[in-house]
Amino acid sequence: DADVTQTPRNRITKTGKRIMLECSQTKGHDRMYWYRQDPGLGLQLIYYSFDVKDINKGEISDGYSVSRQAQAKFSLSLESAIPNQTALYFCATSDSHRETQYFGPGTRLLVL
């Protein structure tokens, strides 16, 4: 089984809808991240969490919110989706010692 899972893998939604992307990990890592990737570009950090009670904004947090429900779960919400949020979204984890990041398979989101 995959160590970092994301659901859903693909999602089509309409402008103005609220959606949630979920991430779970079995690696036992304390740190979790949400990234966005636009075509032909690198990754941009949306939010990150270094433990259950720690939530931090990344480079592009506007229009997004997150919840760290448990050490193993970190969800990303788009409160009112807009077309320019169409992108590939990745969840990642790391531990505080090695800092190597491990990625989930990604969620392809299309906002119409």
Added chain:
Amino acid sequence: GIQVEQSPPDLILQEGANSTLRCNFSDSVNNLQWFHQNPWGQLINLFYIPSGTKQNGRLSATTVATERYSLLYISSSQTTDSGVYFCAVATGHAGNNRKLIWGLGTSLAVNP
């Protein structure tokens, strides 16, 4: 903030050829990672290499921190090496909400 530049942006190889990918960064770092994103979008961590040299099979990486660059070597390339290679760096202390800054990647196509 710190800038990360990768070169070349695109590279086409024949199977069996060797290649060198470069990552330059504008400030001293204490975290540098190389990732491979395959054509299906999956991101895999290749190396955690803030300094020194590491090897893993046909891949090796060298970071010269004092000169602010890192190199990724691919020897005897295979079609499965195709995809985008990203360099990501971070600076600051491990406990101080350190986060990765990503380059735009090198897109590699290996032809049979």
